[in-house]
Amino acid sequence: MKREGFTVLGKEGQHDKQGVEVVTGTIEVADDVFLGQKLFAAQLGSKHAHCKVLSVDASEALAMPGVVEVVDYTEVPGWSEDIFYVGAPIAAVAATSQNIAMAALEKIKVEYETRPAVIDPEEAMKDQVLVGLWPTSNMDVRTDFTRDGTDPDAFLDADVDFETEIGYSNNHSNHPLEGGNCTAWWNGDSLYAWISTQNPHGEHNGFAGTFNLPRNKVRVFTHGNGAGFGSGRAATGTVAAVLARKTGKIVSFHIDRKHQFENGAKQFATKSKTRIGAMEDGTIIALDFEWTTDQGMNSRAPMTDSNVPWQHAFKIPNAHFKGTGVATNTVPRSYYR
């Protein structure tokens, strides 16, 4: 095919269509709407890794000048009195400035009933202390998968028999520079949300489900996005919407950096043990690997997902994968990408 036939290849400037907006600061991100006209929210997180919230007293916070509203776990869908990690949300404030909202958090009194917590995955696997998600064990996900036979002598035929063990990987806090944020406003029974997200349709469905609204009553606006890295979906929308509904005003919830580290998804920490049998020409004829992953508090995905990619990349006879996902009383996890 002749080069002239292409409309993109060989043409310059395809990546620069957004450039002028970026370098002049005119590209709009979700936080740039309703400047000077909105209330600011802040979120109070748990001090304990495993506990039950007995009471929340926000009277002192509400008495502060500039504080407009306080909601607690009983009013926000998805929040609970049962806490499984430090920083799990308990209450949220709406105030006339970010500073006042943050200062008000310190005035909220919370009464806790602490429970035994476990934050080390090796300790958690002993099941002596339960994280509280499941009644008998901290290991909800166990995968034992074999493909194309289990010949015990497969490794004997290999020219190279390689075995390695790697300890728990660093679990990055993979947060983007733009903190998670949402500005919400109710027009009657219709919800409008300006939210930092890579998945506006997912947020749209989420709002409709959370607030039991028909989908035509929810408007989600997209914006320039300050990246994602797998933790772009900080849970800001629900809080902003609840406070906006209760105050009748436009409420912006921009999660501050500390609470994003406590609540935003973090990379899984995985310990791996791998044995590979290969021929001199590079063909892998046997594979046996075992992963143990610290899933923190929320996700069941990695043990099922991590069993998939290698199957697409290589056709390996005598392959065996064993995976264990263990929950701990630590921050929720997600993928780093």
Place this chain on the structure above:
Amino acid sequence: MTEKKKNGSGGKTRREFLKDAGLLVGGTAIGSTVLLAACGGGETTTVTAPGTTVTNTTTVTSTAAATTVTETQTRFVDPIDQMEFDTLAELQAHFAAAHPAGEGVPGLITLNVNDKLYNVTVDNEDTLAWTLREKCLLPGTKIGCNRGECGTCTVLIDGRNIYGCLVLAIEAQGKKIETVEGLGTPVNLSSVQQSFIDHHGYQCGFCTPGFLMSATALLRNNPNPTRDEAKMAVSGHICVCGAMTRIIPAITEAGGA
């Protein structure tokens, strides 16, 4: 004016630092601390959602932004009651008389941003970065970490690049403040802005305004910096996307600010 950066806060938390700084220089603000007029009190007016595709039926009623911009510097407007005056001194005298200091009364300050004067009401604790966005209505300055680590909120104060989140708005009075909005326009980009586009010195672009301000401060004094000089100039910035390898040549090959 204290140019406190990450290492200058003496190991304090940002909140402790702000409290101390507020006490230190709080006397320079007219009025008292605590409440902003923006959403709590203030005059009620009808505004339309800015920069959105909301239809007419979604016009919202909100309280006005407590901001007046004086472009010609011939009119000075009280951000709270909208009264106009000929001089800043008259406005300040009126503000002190009409809104006496007390709980729930913000202070009136004047900021010189990109050669325009902004008369804004602030609390002592309000940072320059937050004030630029929410009071001066200049959203080009982004807030990333809000604790002096990422550099996204960098602005120029009297030509020096400084983290906007670590400077109080009241500290910036009487200084010449420059933000990304003051560099160039979409049809007349500055050299370094054009160079960032040419080198694709960004991915998501959230950190870019801060990088541009530090690059501008460098290039004004040193139009042809070495790679090491460029690296040092933006060492206070984080680009999480990883565009650093394109940002450095965008600076060294800009040929000036």
